[in-house]
Amino acid sequence: MASVVSGATGSAAGPQDAKSSASSSNRRSLADVRAQQRLQSRPQLYVNGEVECGGICxxxxxxLYCAFRFRFIRANWFMLNGEERGETFVSDGHNGMCVWNHPFDAHxxxxxxxxxxxxxxxxxxxxxxxxxxxAGYGQVLVPTKPGCHELIVQCWRPLSQDKLRQKLLGEVPELLDEEIDYIAQPNKSKPGIRAEDSVEVLVRFNVSLQEFRQNNLHVV
Incomplete structure (x- = not known):
């Protein structure tokens, strides 16, 4: 004969349960604070700036509009403040340029x-x-030297296998999965993909470093 378990009726949490929950929350908060303190003693990279403009010629x-994100090895780097991703507004072209002046800030x-x-x-x-x-995919390393840097990112885009179709219909192929590492690979050297140079994007970086010497680290 199958055993039957009667449905349990709901009951309000007692004082002991509330104390246990509060204690667990306090432990997590204390652990987060200690982890944050440990990271504050590690090398710090502060970077801000603007995705300024892109050429349309x-x-x-x-x-044009531009979506951007920071990519890094998460086992080695932690973003303490700022936004990992961003996107500019849609800018009308003027004199061969689309101007965004979209700010970014990360720590x-x-x-x-x-x-x-x-x-x-x-x-x-x-x-x-x-x-x-x-219009194009591109990547640029955040400068390793402190100061202001204005860098031009040469973007690329895939070439269609059917050039006639692309010319007649104006269809531009694109990556189905933008999470893969094709974006980070050098222009025109992507296995299985034929590519061409496309839009150039101007990005301005302001870089500050902290606690690198104290941790016996040197960047070039």
Whole structure:
């Protein structure tokens, strides 16, 4: 004969349960504070700046916008403050440029220098027929020297296997999975993908370093 378990009726948590929950929460908070304190003694990378503008001459597009994100080895780097991802507004082209002046700000702590943060870009826009298409993929290493740096990121985009179709229909192929490492690979050297140079994006970085000498680390 099968055993039957009667349904339990709900009951309010007693004082002991409340004390246990509060104690557990306090332990987690204390652990978080200690972890934060340990990271504060590690090398610190502060970076802010702007994704300033992109050229449209190589894209045949009238409007562009740019999505960006920081990529880093999470076992070695921790983002303490800031946004890991961002996206500009859609800018109309003028004199061959789309201007965004979109700010970014991030604060990292490092356990090891391997996997130094880089910024990856995906530029999209509208062509003359109003279709949203990819204009280019790009990446740039966050500068390792303190100071102000203005860098031009040469983006790339895939080439269609059917050049006639691409020319007649204006279809631009794009990556199905932007999480893969193709974006970080050098232009035109991606296994299985034919690529061409496309839009150039100007990015301004302001970099500050802290606690590197104290941890016997030197960057070049």
């Amino acid at each position: 190589a894209t045949n597009m009238s409007q 990292f702590a490092a356990l090891a220098l391997e996997g130094w943060p880089r910024m990856e870009l995906v530029v999209r826009g509208k062509d003359g027929d109003g279709r949203n298409q990819v």
